[in-house]
Amino acid sequence: MNTLDLLLTSDRTAWRHEVQSWSDSGTIFSRLRIGAAGKDHGLSAGEAVRVLLALSEAVFWTPEPTRDLLLVLARRWAAMPSGLRRRLELRIRRGPKRWVKFEKLAQYRRRRAAYILTRVKWLTDNGCAFSVDLGAEIERWKLAAPDWREEYGAQAIESFETRAGWVGSDTTTRGLEAEPPATLLERARDLSGTDHRSFIE
Numbered sequence: 001m002n003t004l005d006l007l008l009t010s011d012r013t014a015w016r017h018e019v020q021s022w023s024d025s026g027t028i029f030s031r032l033r034i035g036a037a038g039k040d041h042g043l044s045a046g047e048a049v050r051v052l053l054a055l056s057e058a059v060f061w062t063p064e065p066t067r068d069l070l071l072v073l074a075r076r077w078a079a080m081p082s083g084l085r086r087r088l089e090l091r092i093r094r095g096p097k098r099w100v101k102f103e104k105l106a107q108y109r110r111r112r113a114a115y116i117l118t119r120v121k122w123l124t125d126n127g128c129a130f131s132v133d134l135g136a137e138i139e140r141w142k143l144a145a146p147d148w149r150e151e152y153g154a155q156a157i158e159s160f161e162t163r164a165g166w167v168g169s170d171t172t173t174r175g176l177e178a179e180p181p182a183t184l185l186e187r188a189r190d191l192s193g194t195d196h197r198s199f200i201e
Contacts, residue, residue, distance in 0.1 A: 016042065030055065031065050031068055034051075034055070034059075034069050034072055036051065037049075037051040037052055038076065040076065045079035045080045046080070046081045049076070049080050049087075052069070053087060053091065066119075066156060066157070067156075070119065070156055071157060074128055077123070077127070078127075085131070089130050092116065092120065092123075093134075095112040095113070095115055095116045109144050109145075110145045113140075113144035117138070117141045117148050118148070118152045122153045
């Protein structure tokens with residue numbers, strides 16, 4: 001149990017004052033705020049939603065806090081007041097804003113759609129029901145991000161912490177022996193590369 005958890009256990013009022021004193025200007029305090037929103041014995045569901053809605057655009061959509069944010073959303077989703085949850089749903093469905101100085105419009109549209117799809121996929125797969133039918137929107141997002149894949153949703157909460165390890169080699173033929181000569185090279189290229197999650201190339 002860390003210091004903040006001990007404070008919450010011993011003095012909930014002091015813990016709440018501490019949480020309210022945190023700014024949203026830095027990664028550390030922003031992630032602490034997200035973590036605090038997941039403490040159902042510290043903040044009510046309504047208070048938790050307000051904390052998440054108050055997160056800056058950069059924090060809400062930056063990849064690094066995504067794991068913490070999605071896990072908190074899944075934990076608190078069902079208990080959220082419906083009006084506040086709809087505001088949160090709308091923020092997710094609108095997606096991130098454009099980096100006007102660095103991003104062409106076509107690049108932004110692909111990134112925006114991919115970010116939305118990944119979060120919506122993970123949330124719905126983990127019991128977070130949206131208040132509107134997303135079917136038509138999902139199809140539009142997929143058209144805008146043709147390279148997006150369903151498995152990206154499951155990968156949404158993968159940690160961005162540094163990992164290290166030995167990279168092994170996959171020496172199996174992976175079915176290439178049955179591939180017709182005309183498509184053998186193309187299929188081999190498709191199967192080549194490095195799996196960064198399992199350290200296999």
